[in-house]
């Protein structure tokens with residue numbers, strides 16, 4: 001049995017580990033770098049936020065941060081070299097989606113916030129899945145294998161690196177909101193040692209969305225370390241799947257392109273698999289399958305292919321805090337403001353760091369809002385490309401919730417106001433962006449209830465594209481737990497022989 005997995009983020013890592021444990025050999029095709037093999041440059045594998053280079057972004061000449069401006073001047077984005085860097089942004093009209101590339105996918109660039117959704121909300125969004133089983137079995141398994149831990153009060157409550165979080169939490173309490181310590185995959189003992197200068201610094205050295213050298217338990221340190229130890233996993237980094245063709249015997253042939261770090265093409269190959277697992281993320285999987293459907297290389301892909309996509313209600317908002325938030329800020333978020341009662345103005349706002357190295361008196365929040373609007377991927381026959389229909393109007397419910405949140409915060413805290421010099425068009429928020437793309441191949445709609453694509457035997461989906469557009473919290477724990485559930489059921493059903 002010849003098994004291929006496309007993508008090495010959460011879905012790919014879970015599938016590879018659980019299949020390898022059962023004795024199956026798996027190929028993992030990943031378009032990004034295997035960063036564990038990357039030599040250090042200037043003492044680091046990845047870069048600080050303030051000193052990006054060619055390792056920071058995927059083939060760009062300039063960084064593209066979600067907030068590129070400061071004092072209305074484009075001060076934040078910096079010119080960088082050209083290379084297969086770790087953070088990518090896909091620009092689709094009115095939606096910029098941020099993604100991680102490399103062995104470990106989004107785990108390489110994300111904030112590590114590891115949040116289990118409220119069970120009632122999970123039931124609302126995924127009624128087709130047995131929530132009782134998920135919460136009793138698969139969420140605990142995901143948290144355990146990911147190494148999730150509560151932030152310790154001595155660090156968050158006292159360290160100068162978390163002053164920004166304490167200031168924002170105090171203001172939230174004054175506004176009548178609840179605040180919460182948010183679990184994370186960062187090794188908090190390591191952070192304690194960082195603060196004593198006993199170890200090389202990472203989160204306390206301004207590392208976050210361009211990768212993290214130490215401390216964060218990324219997938220290469222958890223799932224991939226275990227999967228590699230089986231000797232059954234064969235990684236093909238810097239190899240992009242360009243197209244998928246279903247053969248008459250229901251095997252799949254992939255056209256791939258392997259590059260070096262600078263983007264030079266080293267080889268083009270065709271790889272054939274008996275079983276194919278799509279784990280290229282919501283955007284990657286949807287793009288490949290929408291292409292296959294429209295070019296006819298996979299027959300019988302369901303009409304639900306590429307449908308019901310959403311940005312998890314993401315809006316980035318910024319406030320003048322009226323007081324110092326700290327020159328020194330840890331790169332890892334640890335607190336959130338919760339105002340979630342399922343009403344249209346529900347918000348779960350991550351208190352995000354802004355490790356700019358100067359005092360900005362700024363509060364930055366990644367607000368997750370309740371936006372029921374869903375978009376879909378589109379096919380442009382003229383240039384054979386996949387697009388995404390997401391308009392400004394579709395973000396309106398998220399904007400209304402974010403504005404209501406900010407107004408309440410500003411009203412309760414004298415001397416504070418919206419900060420409109422960071423984002424485009426003098427807005428105090430970014431409604432054209434997502435860190436949390438979800439949907440495109442919904443479980444129970446485009447796939448059966450275990451992730452096998454309807455009408456296409458031997459083709460499975462195992463990533464964020466299974467979840468219809470939103471989950472009310474940061475999504476990687478849900479993606480991991482759902483993948484744990486699906487691979488369990490697929491192995492039991494002997495889908496891999």
Ligand code: FAD
Pocket residue numbers: 006007008009010011012029030031032098099100101102103104105106107109110111112113114115209239240241242279280281282284285288435436437462463464465473474475476477479
């Ligand atoms: P991914 O992790 O995106 O993995 C997909 C993989 O497939 C990637 O490695 C990609 O390179 C590869 N790939 C794609 N297309 C192809 C192709 N054609 N050929 C070969 N390989 C391909 N979530 C949280 O829960 N908490 C957080 O704190 C958090 N912070 C975030 C911060 C940032 C800056 C970003 C960008 C995301 C953040 N997220 C966070 C979101 C989280 O990382 C994603 O939801 C998660 O990584 C999605 O998992 P996945 O398995 O669906 O896909």
